[in-house]
Amino acid sequence: MRKLLILAALVTAPLFAQVEGDIAVPYMPFEVKMGKGFNEVNANCLTCHSFGYVLNQGRQSKKFWRGKVDKMIVHFKAPITDKDAAIITEYLYEEYGNGKLK
Numbered sequence: 001m002r003k004l005l006i007l008a009a010l011v012t013a014p015l016f017a018q019v020e021g022d023i024a025v026p027y028m029p030f031e032v033k034m035g036k037g038f039n040e041v042n043a044n045c046l047t048c049h050s051f052g053y054v055l056n057q058g059r060q061s062k063k064f065w066r067g068k069v070d071k072m073i074v075h076f077k078a079p080i081t082d083k084d085a086a087i088i089t090e091y092l093y094e095e096y097g098n099g100k101l102k
């Protein structure tokens with residue numbers, strides 16, 4: 001019986017736990033650049049996931065970005081036309097490129 005009481009006390013204890021002070025939620029700016037081609041990105045890339053997926057990659061080469069666009073089309077079946085894929089790659093390289101083609 002005593003064991004049961006101790007167990008019950010242990011199990012319910014977290015229910016009474018209180019948070020001391022204020023909880024600070026970190027502010028994460030999502031800087032989406034409104035450059036040429038953003039309309040195409042908006043229409044083709046943000047249907048499945050947020051822009052954070054792009055930002056998380058950091059600055060990358062043109063080849064890298066083209067590869068990501070192709071990956072979305074081939075693996076995830078994103079319905080993106082060749083024309084839009086080219087415009088989007090330009091946008092990504094222009095706004096989030098590292099200056100290298102490869």
Ligand code: HEC
Pocket residue numbers: 041044045046047048049053054057068069071072076077078079080088
């Ligand atoms: C049909 C849905 C879909 C569309 C449209 C789409 N994506 Fe994705 N994307 C995904 C999925 C699924 C993942 C993988 C998610 C995971 O692993 O958590 C992903 C992941 C990513 C990643 C993370 C890196 C990686 O290799 O997984 C990037 C960058 C990315 N997408 C960019 C884009 C861009 C740019 C476009 C527009 C050209 C786009 N996505 C359009 C489904 C899509």
